[in-house]
Amino acid sequence: MHIPDGILSAQVCAAGYAVTGLATWYSLRQINRRPDPTAEIPKASLLTAAFFVASSIYIPVPPASVHLILNGLLGVVLGYFAFPAILIGLFFQALVIGHGGLTTLGVNAAMMGIPALLAYHMFQTRHTVGQLLKEPARTGVFAFLGGALGLGIAALIFLALIILNIPAQLDAGAEQTAVLALSIGHVPLAIIEGVFTAMLVLFLRRAKPELLEG
């Protein structure tokens, strides 16, 4: 779902960098406000590695195939660390495995990072909205929602970006159909990532609950 170089206009790429710059600044400021800002770095670096590798795991969804993104999972587990983690992961993906591009790094980071922050807030609402459910069902359900939502919103942003930026010479109808099909392909993936997030979070809750306090 990464947007490669040469698909978007220069203005859109610049706007992407601007949004990513703002979001990175905001995330780092939130991290700095913590009593111990470096405490979460081991968790963040390990999940950055997982994010970097995840995009090479393909899942066949007819007629095409989609790959894992894990941005919702990063948001749920890392909180504000998710944005820099995704930015760094995407940078290395573009550089090493040619996924995405350097001109579109800003757009891609905003497309995947901002839904990750939304997923984090979604997961945090388990303390307020989720009071009706008992533990561990509450943690599981909200982790699923966070993981699925993170990817779902990213897919919607992708859909909007591509449809609004179809070059004039292309057959817009055919391209729209193709983008729509690809986006629908991400619905099963959102469920898979939601389940995966819930499993990981429930495991962390049992094994090392302090990791979820962030």
Next chain:
Amino acid sequence: MKFKFALAWALGAASLGGPVLAHGVVLEHRQLSSVEVAAQFETGEPMANAQVLVYAPDNPSEPWQQGNTDDQGRFSFVPDTTLVGNWEVMVRQAGHGAIATIPIGAATGGEATNLALEAEAEPSPESLISPSTTLSPVQRGITIGSVIWGFIGTALFFARGKR
């Protein structure tokens, strides 16, 4: 006399030649050199029915030809060999795509047929997908390994606790 008649008949028959007429079918052929592009996703899956735009070197803003790839992600076109330069082929589908630059004709400016042959002789197995990676698989593996180790090392460094 008889010989002369035979010669005249043969000449007449020969002058009737040209295209072979058999129940009104005209079969002509000429050799063209075409360019074939094959588009596939990184997984190796062909990019079936993707849109293809071909741009001639003299006009990079208007597509010279438009079309779609077949089920195997293939598309071929016959470039106008008088237009010497870099032809661009853009393949797009669902926000995925790439642009290939295909040089047609050499700078020598020879005959068109020669140029066509040169273009054909070059198999140019250039990949349309992920033009940004030019590393060999071994280099790639080492790079990926060191990147992952960089993350794990960072994690271990910060996880070692306060002394």
